[in-house]
Amino acid sequence: MTDAPKAWLVRSGGGGESENFALEHGFAAGGGFNEIPNLTEVVSRDEVKEIVRVALPHLSNAAVANYTSQLWSMRRVRPGDLIVLPMKTTSQIALGTVKDGYKYREDDDPRKRHVISVDWQRTDVPRTAIKQDLLYSLGAAQTVCQITRNDGAWRLQKIMEAGNDPGARDETVESMEAEDADATDAAESTFDLERIGRDQIQAYVSQEFAGHGLERLVAAVLSAEGFFTQQASRGADGGIDIFAGQGPLGLDSPRLIVQVKSSPAPVDAKVVRELHGVLTTHGAEQALLVAWGGVNKVARQELRNQFFRVRVWDAEDLLNAVLRNYERLSEEIRADLPLKRIWSLVEE
Numbered sequence: 001m002t003d004a005p006k007a008w009l010v011r012s013g014g015g016g017e018s019e020n021f022a023l024e025h026g027f028a029a030g031g032g033f034n035e036i037p038n039l040t041e042v043v044s045r046d047e048v049k050e051i052v053r054v055a056l057p058h059l060s061n062a063a064v065a066n067y068t069s070q071l072w073s074m075r076r077v078r079p080g081d082l083i084v085l086p087m088k089t090t091s092q093i094a095l096g097t098v099k100d101g102y103k104y105r106e107d108d109d110p111r112k113r114h115v116i117s118v119d120w121q122r123t124d125v126p127r128t129a130i131k132q133d134l135l136y137s138l139g140a141a142q143t144v145c146q147i148t149r150n151d152g153a154w155r156l157q158k159i160m161e162a163g164n165d166p167g168a169r170d171e172t173v174e175s176m177e178a179e180d181a182d183a184t185d186a187a188e189s190t191f192d193l194e195r196i197g198r199d200q201i202q203a204y205v206s207q208e209f210a211g212h213g214l215e216r217l218v219a220a221v222l223s224a225e226g227f228f229t230q231q232a233s234r235g236a237d238g239g240i241d242i243f244a245g246q247g248p249l250g251l252d253s254p255r256l257i258v259q260v261k262s263s264p265a266p267v268d269a270k271v272v273r274e275l276h277g278v279l280t281t282h283g284a285e286q287a288l289l290v291a292w293g294g295v296n297k298v299a300r301q302e303l304r305n306q307f308f309r310v311r312v313w314d315a316e317d318l319l320n321a322v323l324r325n326y327e328r329l330s331e332e333i334r335a336d337l338p339l340k341r342i343w344s345l346v347e348e
Contacts, residue, residue, distance in 0.1 A: 005097075007082040007153035008073065010116060011143045016088030018111050023094060023123055027103075027115040028083045030074050032143050033067070034110035039102065045072045070144040074114060075102050082156050083118050084147065086127075086138050091316035092266075092294050093127060093138070095160040096120035122160050124300075126293035128264040128315050130165045132203050139195045163265065193344050201339065202315050205322075206264070206292070208336060214262040215241045218290050218318065220333045224325035227256070239274060240282060257284040266296040276306050286311070290318060 010028035012018035151168035228250030242258035294314040
C-alpha cells in the first residue's frame with residue numbers, strides 16, 4: 001500500500017456540458033449520475049451498489065457494476081490526489097489537485113450535484129503533448145476511473161508541472177490494492193475507440209507532417225474546401241504561411257491569411273494579436289491560425305474580441321477538416337496520410 005497521490009479521470013458530460021462550470025467553480029463534476037442521491041455518508045462499495053440498485057432498478061447486473069465502480073471511485077478520491085479532465089469543448093486536457101474530495105451539492109441541475117473540489121492548475125495542455133500509451137488510459141469510456149497503467153499518476157503530475165509528458169520511468173512497477181485493481185481493470189478495459197483512433201491519427205500527422213509539412217497539409221485541406229492557395233516563401237512572409245482566396249485566381253472573397261504553428265505547446269496571445277495586425281497589410285479579410293497545440297487561456301480570451309476576423313484550428317479542428325475533405329484531397333496527400341473508415345458498435 002502506498003501513500004503516493006493517485007490520479008483520477010473525471011469527465012464533465014458526454015459533450016463537455018459541465019466543463020465551464022467545473023473550471024470556473026473549482027470542481028470536477030461527474031455528470032451522468034442524475035438519479036443517484038448523496039453519497040457523502042457511504043463507506044463501502046457494497047453500499048454504493050445497493051444505492052444504485054434502488055435508484056436505477058431497470059439496470060442490468062453489468063450496468064450496476066459499471067455505475068458502482070465509477071461512483072465508488074469518485075467517493076474514494078482524497079485531498080492531494082490528481083484530477084485529469086479531457087475536455088470536449090477545447091480538445092485540451094485540464095489538470096488539478098484535489099482539495100476536499102467528494103461533495104454532494106443541492107443543485108437544480110443534476111449534472112452538478114456529484115462533484116470533487118479541485119484546484120485547477122493547468123487547463124490548456126494539448127493532447128499532442130501526451131504520449132500515446134498514456135492517451136490510451138485517457139481514452140477510457142467511463143466518466144470516472146483511476147489512472148494507474150504506464151506510470152500514469154507520476155507522469156500526469158509532471159505534465160501538470162511542466163506541460164509535457166516525460167514517459168514512464170523504466171524502474172516503475174505497477175502495484176495497487178486488490179480492490180483498486182478490480183475497479184481500474186473494469187474501467188480501463190472499455191475504451192472510446194473513436195477517441196483512440198483520432199489520437200493515433202494526430203500522432204501520425206505530428207510525425208509525418210512535422211514542421212513545414214503541416215503547412216502543406218493545411219494548404220491541401222483549404223484547396224479541397226474550394227480555396228485557391230499559395231504557400232508563402234520561407235523567411236519573407238511576415239509570419240504568414242499560406243494565402244488563400246476564392247475564385248479561379250484566388251482574388252475573390254473571403255481572402256485569408258493563414259499562419260501555421262506546428263509546436264505541441266499552446267500559442268499565446270501575442271501570436272493572435274500579431275496575426276490580427278497584419279490582416280490589412282496583406283489585403284485579407286480574415287485570418288486562420290492553425291495552432292497544433294491549441295491556444296492558452298489568455299489567447300482564447302483575445303480571440304473572443306476578434307470573432308469575425310480570426311479563427312483557430314487546433315489539432316482536433318484540423319483533423320475534422322481532413323476527415324470531412326479526405327476524398328477530395330490529392331492522391332499525394334492521401335498516400336502520405338493513408339486512412340480508412342471503420343464501423344464500431346455504439347457503447348451506451
